[in-house]
Amino acid sequence: MNPVKVGICGLGTVGGGTFNVLKRNAEEIARRAGRGIEVAQIAARRPNPKCETGSTPITADIFDVANNPEIDVVIELIGGYTLAHELVLKAIENGKHVVTANKALIAVHGNEIFAKAREKGVIVAFEAAVAGGIPVIKAIREGLAANRINWLAGIINGTGNFILTEMREKGRAFADVLKEAQALGYAEADPTFDVEGIDAAHKLTILASIAFGIPLQFDKAYTEGITQLTTADVNYAEALGYRIKHLGVARRTDSGIELRVHPTLIPADRLIANVNGVMNAVMVNGDAAGSTLFYGAGAGMEPTASSVVADLVDVVRAMTADPENRVPHLAFQPDSLSDHPILPIDACESAYYLRIQAKDHPGVLAQVATILSERGINIESIMQMEVEEHDGLVPMILVTHRVLESRIIEAIAALEALDDVVGNVVRIRVEQLN
Ligand code: HSE
Numbered sequence: 330m331n332p333v334k335v336g337i338c339g340l341g342t343v344g345g346g347t348f349n350v351l352k353r354n355a356e357e358i359a360r361r362a363g364r365g366i367e368v369a370q371i372a373a374r375r376p377n378p379k380c381e382t383g384s385t386p387i388t389a390d391i392f393d394v395a396n397n398p399e400i401d402v403v404i405e406l407i408g409g410y411t412l413a414h415e416l417v418l419k420a421i422e423n424g425k426h427v428v429t430a431n432k433a434l435i436a437v438h439g440n441e442i443f444a445k446a447r448e449k450g451v452i453v454a455f456e457a458a459v460a461g462g463i464p465v466i467k468a469i470r471e472g473l474a475a476n477r478i479n480w481l482a483g484i485i486n487g488t489g490n491f492i493l494t495e496m497r498e499k500g501r502a503f504a505d506v507l508k509e510a511q512a513l514g515y516a517e518a519d520p521t522f523d524v525e526g527i528d529a530a531h532k533l534t535i536l537a538s539i540a541f542g543i544p545l546q547f548d549k550a551y552t553e554g555i556t557q558l559t560t561a562d563v564n565y566a567e568a569l570g571y572r573i574k575h576l577g578v579a580r581r582t583d584s585g586i587e588l589r590v591h592p593t594l595i596p597a598d599r600l601i602a603n604v605n606g607v608m609n610a611v612m613v614n615g616d617a618a619g620s621t622l623f624y625g626a627g628a629g630m631e632p633t634a635s636s637v638v639a640d641l642v643d644v645v646r647a648m649t650a651d652p653e654n655r656v657p658h659l660a661f662q663p664d665s666l667s668d669h670p671i672l673p674i675d676a677c678e679s680a681y682y683l684r685i686q687a688k689d690h691p692g693v694l695a696q697v698a699t700i701l702s703e704r705g706i707n708i709e710s711i712m713q714m715e716v717e718e719h720d721g722l723v724p725m726i727l728v729t730h731r732v733l734e735s736r737i738i739e740a741i742a743a744l745e746a747l748d749d750v751v752g753n754v755v756r757i758r759v760e761q762l763n
Pocket of ligand 1: 458460461485486487488489515516517523528627628629
């Protein structure tokens with residue numbers, strides 16, 4: 330049988346890795362796919378020194394690939410929302426299957442793209458969009474298909490995890506670690522996407538859709554970054570038996586779905602709390618399987634290429650199958666998606682770590698406890714540190730039981746209004762993940 334012809338758009342880190350893996354493992358991949366896979370064209374603005382493309386035709390225009398009648402599958406690895414969006418729609422219009430690593434594109438335009446793909450009977454595969462080399466899309470979409478998924482929580486941005494790990498282990502400054510992550514090629518073109526949680530929110534939006542069978546709703550995800558975290562809080566969390574991770578959490582509740590990315594204290598003895606450096610991990614809790622944990626490289630040349638090529642193998646196997654019998658893009662049949670709403674953050678429930686800077690006066694602790702108890706907020710643990718020499722203030726650290734976000738916001742306002750409380754109360758959410 331003739332090989333399937335693919336076109337790679339973008340020859341950067343992931344594009345170069347994809348070309349190399351396809352070439353190196355060509356025989357093994359063909360044995361798996363049932364057909365050879367040939368890179369028939371590449372669109373790239375400049376060569377990639379880590380990639381020996383030989384005689385493969387190269388164009389500077391990505392639309393040459395989308396319009397090339399020889400090409401069966403377009404691999405979109407250019408990133409971004411605008412041009413990638415046009416490219417993917419053009420490829421679909423021309424009846425080509427698409428493989429993409431573009432989380433922003435899928436999270437923001439996925440509903441439209443999948444609808445167009447269905448009309449044309451083509452596949453749009455996106456395993457590489459979430460957690461690089463970890464096959465977590467396939468695991469949730471297919472491996473956990475028996476389950477009613479209750480929640481998932483993931484460390485899904487390697488750059489952020491690298492920064493938090495270095496801050497905790499080496500006491501390094503935030504900006505210094507970010508620079509290193511950029512040099513290692515993990516950070517997004519705009520690193521605020523990493524540190525402000527936008528990249529993680531893109532990935533969480535995708536995971537939530539395939540876990541709960543809801544349309545992609547990136548605009549409703551709550552996003553809080555790690556730029557305000559201090560080493561003091563990292564250390565206090567440690568003293569309380571927790572680690573701070575930048576977590577994406579999606580949870581199904583009776584009133585709606587929580588979809589939130591924020592720094593989170595998690596018990597230090599959980600496996601996921603020990604995922605360090607640029608590594609990613611996603612924990613999924615289903616009613617039948619219980620909790621499962623998927624761990625691996627969340628970015629990088631070949632780990633991400635591993636997912637791109639796995640998608641390509643899936644596409645090659647399924648391209649001749651009746652479109653009705655393929656695995657649905659968002660795991661659930663498109664006419665069976667649920668309209669269970671995404672909850673606003675103040676309707677979400679979590680436990681909280683609070684750090685209060687108080688004057689060293691008698692009765693402050695009692696006032697703090699009263700404010701919390703009046704709002705039905707139960708204190709799980711409390712730690713009062715020694716007076717700090719530089720300002721004479723006493724850091725008071727509390728961990729609460731689970732409570733509605735709106736309730737904690739109200740309590741924080743009351744705490745900050747106390748004469749004996751100085752400055753803002755630091756609030757970080759706590760998840761037990763059990
Ligand atoms: N900037 C992303 C990260 C790359 O750091 O995880 C992979 O999506």
